[in-house]
Amino acid sequence: MGHQRLGKLPAHRLLPEIVRYLLDGGTPTADLVDQVTEVGRDALRHAVKDPVFIEALWLLVRLPQAAGSSAFVDGLAALGLKGRPPGSLPELLAAFDSALERVQRRAAGGATDLGEMARQAALSALAEALQPRLPVLWQPTAEDLRHSVASLRSADAFADLAQRFHSRFVDRVIHYFIDRNLHRMIGPERATKSLNDVEAFNGAIRRHCDEASLIMRAFARDWLGKNFYRDGKALTQDDVRRFASYSVEKLRIELAQRKGTS
Template identity: 60%
Template sequence: MGHQRLGRMPAYRSLPEIIRYIVDGGIPTEAVADQITEFGREALKFALKDDVFIEALWLLIRLPQAAAAKDSPKSLGEIGIDGATPSSVSEILFQYDNAVERVQRRIHQGNTDLGEIARRAGLSALAEGMQSNLPSLWSPSANDVRASLAGLKGTHKFAALAQTFYANFVERVIHYYVDRNLHNMVGPGRIAHSVHDLESFDSAVRRHCNEAALIMRTFARDWLGKNHYRDGRAISRVDARAFSSHAVEKITTELALRRGKT
């Protein structure tokens, strides 16, 4: 995964406590969610500097809009998606993956592992969002698939996409560190007493990441509604970076409110 390691982000020191809270239990859910939200805030601050992260987020915004446009193939081409409108979920995911990977190759020297993590988080969020829009009782047609993708362009759907993307991203960053340190975590007198504890950790951290990402929903919905639907902006990569920057501020404010600091 990548060639330029992240190193120890400032929030890395909180990881042992996050793991201990989840494995040992007895700590209120709010405390765990706050720890993970703080960790995610630090990861997002680092990601602001990564063009691959921004591309992954920007395409989640623009891809559904392009699919819904009157001249869909032209609109898709303008954002780097080649060919006719994709006719299957796997094809859409392949095109998304290719578009993000092109940025990775172009700026290879400046890549960080956060970009790769964001690419995978974006793929997962897009797949989940599209599947939720597809018919469940029969195999989807090409029109169903295109409608599913186009249906993600609205403010509420984007809010859900943003939450899923952020939750997936933070979960993967946590595992980036955890998976490299498993040998230090399992055993008598250590954070996790057995491999079963780590399995419990996996499901619990996913749940808490989703809870922590809830604060993104309203902000993401209102941001897209104002900038795209009210002001008529064609969201640029610069706008996507600004969105991420505002998200960091939003998370910081939310954490301060929870802790009674404002």
């Protein structure tokens, strides 16, 4: 990912400390967890202002609903997924990605690298959620794909998608800062003596993000269940923006409470 292509992330005063622990031979201690956590919390606060973050979450809400309707093609077009219905998971992900890319281009000066990370997080969340739902004994057809996408429209399925999206987003934010120094992190006198150590560190960050984002599942399930299924509301992007403000704050609080844990 071109880190500067879409603009700079908000500056964070704790970033030098994170890099110092990794480069100078310190071990990932509670202090490092605290500082990594603050990077994720700070990014979440800014992300809700990024149009791509909101669009990504909006598509995760609306795409399964479109797939479950009788007017699938029209529903896709209304969401910006133009052309013929996707015939495979890669085609769906490419159309999803193109829709978010158009939002990035329209946003111009308002787009940031946080939007790029949201785009990648949404793609990961969608792919991870869909892959186990597709047939494994035969090549999935376009209709198999549509049914699999439609199966994500339940409140419980959206809870899983929302958790995955927010977790993958925070994970990418953390690695935004770390990965650019990967070539300097590995060595006999450093915290990461081998690529296996890097993999273990990455795994710890992923688990940290997954566990912290569990707090969103009940909120996301209840939000969709109440607004869409109980009240029959036609959800708008403004609704999703308000949902994101609450969900991000819940995750920021949870991350803060997890500071210093391992």
